[in-house]
Amino acid sequence: MAYSEKLLDHYDNPRNIGSFDKTEGDVGTGLVGAPACGDVMKLQIKVGPDGKIADAKFKTFGCGSAIASSSLATEWVKGKTLDEAEKIKNTEIAQHLSLPPVKIHCSVLAEDAIKAAIKDFRTKNEPKSASGDKAAE
Amino acid sequence: MNSMNNSSPILENRPKLPVYLDYQATTPCDPRVVQAMLPYFTEKFGNPHSRNHSYGWESEEAVEKARAQIAALIGADEKEIIFTSGATESNNLAIKGVAHFQKDRKNHIITVVTEHKCVLDSCRHLELEGFKVTYLPVKQDGLLDLEVLKAAITDQTAIVSVMAVNNEIGVIQPIAEIGAICRERGVVFHTDAAQAAGKIPLDVNAMKIDLMSISGHKIYGPKGIGALYVRRKPRVRMEAMIHGGGQERGFRSGTLPTPLCVGLGEACAIAQKEMGSEAERLKSLRDRLFSGLKAKLPDIYLNGDLDQRIPGNLNISFAYVEGEGLMMGIKELAVSSGSACTSASLEPSYVLRALGVEEELAHTSLRLGLGRFSTEQDVDYAIEHIVQAVARLREMSPLWEMAQEGIDIKSIEWAEH
Numbered sequence: 001m002a003y004s005e006k007l008l009d010h011y012d013n014p015r016n017i018g019s020f021d022k023t024e025g026d027v028g029t030g031l032v033g034a035p036a037c038g039d040v041m042k043l044q045i046k047v048g049p050d051g052k053i054a055d056a057k058f059k060t061f062g063c064g065s066a067i068a069s070s071s072l073a074t075e076w077v078k079g080k081t082l083d084e085a086e087k088i089k090n091t092e093i094a095q096h097l098s099l100p101p102v103k104i105h106c107s108v109l110a111e112d113a114i115k116a117a118i119k120d121f122r123t124k125n126e127p128k129s130a131s132g133d134k135a136a137e
Numbered sequence: 138m139n140s141m142n143n144s145s146p147i148l149e150n151r152p153k154l155p156v157y158l159d160y161q162a163t164t165p166c167d168p169r170v171v172q173a174m175l176p177y178f179t180e181k182f183g184n185p186h187s188r189n190h191s192y193g194w195e196s197e198e199a200v201e202k203a204r205a206q207i208a209a210l211i212g213a214d215e216k217e218i219i220f221t222s223g224a225t226e227s228n229n230l231a232i233k234g235v236a237h238f239q240k241d242r243k244n245h246i247i248t249v250v251t252e253h254k255c256v257l258d259s260c261r262h263l264e265l266e267g268f269k270v271t272y273l274p275v276k277q278d279g280l281l282d283l284e285v286l287k288a289a290i291t292d293q294t295a296i297v298s299v300m301a302v303n304n305e306i307g308v309i310q311p312i313a314e315i316g317a318i319c320r321e322r323g324v325v326f327h328t329d330a331a332q333a334a335g336k337i338p339l340d341v342n343a344m345k346i347d348l349m350s351i352s353g354h355k356i357y358g359p360k361g362i363g364a365l366y367v368r369r370k371p372r373v374r375m376e377a378m379i380h381g382g383g384q385e386r387g388f389r390s391g392t393l394p395t396p397l398c399v400g401l402g403e404a405c406a407i408a409q410k411e412m413g414s415e416a417e418r419l420k421s422l423r424d425r426l427f428s429g430l431k432a433k434l435p436d437i438y439l440n441g442d443l444d445q446r447i448p449g450n451l452n453i454s455f456a457y458v459e460g461e462g463l464m465m466g467i468k469e470l471a472v473s474s475g476s477a478c479t480s481a482s483l484e485p486s487y488v489l490r491a492l493g494v495e496e497e498l499a500h501t502s503l504r505l506g507l508g509r510f511s512t513e514q515d516v517d518y519a520i521e522h523i524v525q526a527v528a529r530l531r532e533m534s535p536l537w538e539m540a541q542e543g544i545d546i547k548s549i550e551w552a553e554h
Contacts, residue, residue: 011465017533034551035497035536038459042535059535063461067533
């Protein structure tokens with residue numbers, strides 16, 4: 001299977017690998033996929049005081065397309081507001097990396113990871129409700 | 138002639154890239170095999186079935202010599218060897234041929250879940266025709282439990298088909314014991330020996346084998362040729378699949394491809410002569426590879442029994458690193474992933490699943506195959522590159538991170554997708 005140059009570049013030089021402390025208040029963590037299915041993505045966002053995503057990190061267990069999709073997702077969310085980041089579509093990721101049809105699910109997973117990270121951040125930063133804080137997973 | 142011969146001393150320790158570590162998928166033709174074949178493409182082109190001139194006679198002589206070479210490798214009589222297009226056809230012919238011949242008396246077939254797809258698919262096809270098929274499980278080491286086999290045989294069982302060596306994990310089934318059980322119960326015993334012939338000693342009489350499939354391209358012979366051993370005493374009855382001029386004792390019509398037959402014969406003769414020393418050399422290379430990886434990487438697991446295994450095979454799970462992603466990181470190595478039976482499939486290997494390897498670990502497996510032209514440099518190069526790639530991918534694996542933090546991956550509720 002021939003992969004696109006952009007995909008190979010993200011696989012060989014993944015951007016933003018790493019982790020933030022998920023207990024920090026300004027960090028949102030999304031963990032999606034399942035080991036039994038061969039893909040797990042962890043995507044984290046760090047939100048600045050201006051409400052924009054100041055930084056993002058990821059770790060991925062999966063094929064090259066999964067690694068590239070999550071790497072690209074971290075690049076794209078940076079500098080966006082949560083509402084903007086939420087609008088990133090898997091089809092855009094798939095198109096940018098020229099994912100082959102059997103690998104489209106990798107881009108779906110990356111979109112899910114972004115949404116999960118945003119949801120986690122919002123849940124954490126909700127005006128204090130009765131039940132208090134909930135862990136990421 | 139010499140312009141391309143770049144033998145700079147600096148490059149001497151660098152193997153030819155990508156390093157070929159996929160000898161269970163196919164093998165290159167041994168140059169001696171090619172030499173033996175060449176005349177039969179051009180000046181000795183006769184139809185081996187032509188009875189009226191010397192072109193036919195010399196081709197026939199060559200084909201019969203090849204038949205004898207194949208027979209000698211497995212302790213058979215040359216009259217018991219049928220040429221086919223490969224092990225897939227041999228397996229189809231053996232299983233369907235016996236089943237169809239016996240269909241009025243017996244309608245039960247026994248095979249094993251870890252068999253090659255062409256055996257399993259032939260059985261599925263027979264199920265559609267009304268045959269009953271029992272797919273026996275294997276133990277955690279990949280080997281068949283003989284008591285389970287004994288219990289599965291009924292008076293309706295027409296044929297038992299168990300592969301001699303598994304193509305993914307290289308384990309060697311207890312063929313002689315299976316043969317004895319089948320003979321005692323009056324059941325035809327077929328073995329797919331595509332990965333075994335020429336690699337381990339086989340003797341159809343000592344092992345009480347009735348039918349045996351052989352592949353050319355797995356033993357440094359050409360692609361497109363194989364053989365089926367069909368026992369004459371006691372006689373194995375089969376229905377043919379390909380009808381025509383009645384060649385090959387009526388079991389397989391069609392003009393024999395003389396050069397390919399010669400190539401398979403020569404490959405068998407070489408294998409018979411060199412099997413012992415080759416096995417020893419491959420075993421030491423394999424041990425070097427396995428211990429080299431184990432020394433530098435924690436959490437790697439061998440799939441399938443280590444001792445009951447052909448010398449040239451390793452199948453290893455590299456925990457926390459997905460197999461396809463890993464293969465992309467070792468482009469310099471030609472290997473096969475245990476995580477997907479085809480690159481289009483996202484299912485983990487059914488063979489590994491049958492061993493009870495958990496899905497998440499099955500997704501992290503590579504098959505590393507060594508063979509006649511593998512060298513120590515190849516092995517050392519492979520160790521270096523696999524270790525590098527696994528270490529890099531573990532650094533970016535959320536599962537590895539959790540494992541390091543002491544989090545049990547099984548305690549997490551994953552959303553299966």
